[in-house]
Amino acid sequence: MSNFSNDAHLLKWEPDVFRLCRFPQQKLGAGSTGATTAASASFTDATSGDFVNAGVDAGHVLYLSKSGAYDDYFPVASRTSATQLELDAPAGIFTTQTGVTWTIHTFDPQHEEVHFELLERFDIDDENLLNRDEEDVFNARVLRRASVFRVLEVIFRAQSSREDDLFWKKAERYRGLFERSLAAVRLRFDLDADGTPDETKDARSVDLRVETSGDAWPA
DSSP: OOOSOOHHHHHHHOTTHHHHOOOGGGEEEEEEEEEEOTTOSEEEOTTTOOHHHHTOOTTOEEEEEETTTEEEEEEEEEEEETTEEEEOOOTTOOOOEEEEEEEEEOOHHHHHHHHHHHHHHTTOOTTOTTSOOGGGBSOGGGGHHHHHHHHHHHHHHHHOSSTTSHHHHHHHHHHHHHHHHHHTOEEEEOTTSSSSOOEEEEGGGSOOOOOOSTTSSOO
8 A cells, every 4th residue: 555645745734845844865856957838737858857767756746947937846646758747737837948947855755654653553564463454444545634744743853953943843733733633533444355344443542642752763
């Protein structure tokens, strides 16, 4: 099963998260020979683009920059080739441009870590020792918001240098939102794979303690 959230989901709550927080080792690619057209929401870079080998896919976020044209982040809707991406953007937002600078950073490691943290919180064990595993989850979508909030908390906590700075305050805000969101989750399980839920587990039956230390796990 894929992660419960992705980079594009973060933009809905924190549009500037990629401006404020970047982990250099999590850059998937960059270039300055990109091209867009007014007729579509596609982006191409035949010179620097190697999106397949870089692991760029739907849910990642592309930054475009060109004076007078672009200075913004766009969710990737799909990867159509090694050098072309389709972007999730309103019609008419793009113009015909060449020489567009672009960068793709990701928070995939944070999404993955939170994914496993949430599995543990609901006693979901991939080795099936508890009679339920990840494939038994019937409504994984309900964990998306909790995942987004926890990932944002982790990102901002890692960027904070003291307990009263902007990043720490944002981390505290998202910790609170995470706890409230998780408390509302009712996770259903289809244990016999017949397409009908057999069991429901809510947050009241699991340990909801949240690490507040910046070094809870490495970013």
